[in-house]
Amino acid sequence: MYDYRKRSPDEQKRIVDERIARGFPAHQPPHTIREGRLYLLTAACYEHRPYLHTAERREALLDLLRQHCGLHDVRIQAWAVLVTHYHLLAEVKDLTSLGQIFRRVHGRTSHDWNVEDETQGRQVWYRYADRAIRSGGHYYTTLNYLHYNPVKHGLVDSPYEWPWSSVHTYLAQYGREWLRDLWRRYPIRDYGASWDGE
Numbered sequence: 217m218y219d220y221r222k223r224s225p226d227e228q229k230r231i232v233d234e235r236i237a238r239g240f241p242a243h244q245p246p247h248t249i250r251e252g253r254l255y256l257l258t259a260a261c262y263e264h265r266p267y268l269h270t271a272e273r274r275e276a277l278l279d280l281l282r283q284h285c286g287l288h289d290v291r292i293q294a295w296a297v298l299v300t301h302y303h304l305l306a307e308v309k310d311l312t313s314l315g316q317i318f319r320r321v322h323g324r325t326s327h328d329w330n331v332e333d334e335t336q337g338r339q340v341w342y343r344y345a346d347r348a349i350r351s352g353g354h355y356y357t358t359l360n361y362l363h364y365n366p367v368k369h370g371l372v373d374s375p376y377e378w379p380w381s382s383v384h385t386y387l388a389q390y391g392r393e394w395l396r397d398l399w400r401r402y403p404i405r406d407y408g409a410s411w412d413g414e
Contacts, residue, residue, distance in 0.1 A: 256303060257303065257345070258302070259343075260301035260341070261342065266300050268298065268301075269299050274380045281317075291307040292304050293382075298366060322341040325340065326341060356401070363382070
């Protein structure tokens, strides 16, 4: 949807009409309220700009996410922080808490990075999206997707080369053969193809 503003008025109308026909709000991703569910949470830098370009920024973001998720009983089970966006696989008991978490984390990082870059007022983050995990297979495919995401985006040749991912936690806990078996049993194929570039 980043190129929405570049579309013709007729194309913009068609996009909005399609969203409404599918039961979504005109311009905002849906946030369905469900109790105690697993979700893929995704947030992207505005227009996919590489504001997470340093190790320090990725570490700071992870620290803030862990802190604020912990305060709101959101249990992060997997993560991948890239240079333009990040993904979390998390157990969320109350989806209404997510808005507060993301406002605080994104507000803090936006302020700090804008001061650092001398660009006060610049928009750093776009909206976040949540996608409910529907089954065990969906969970493991999502886990593989998160861990492979740095490779997909051309940052590294192997998921094990990217430090800002939970693949290292799973490697330490379960071992490489378990991760390989998971990859064989739950391939990502075209998972995320329709929304990962948004």
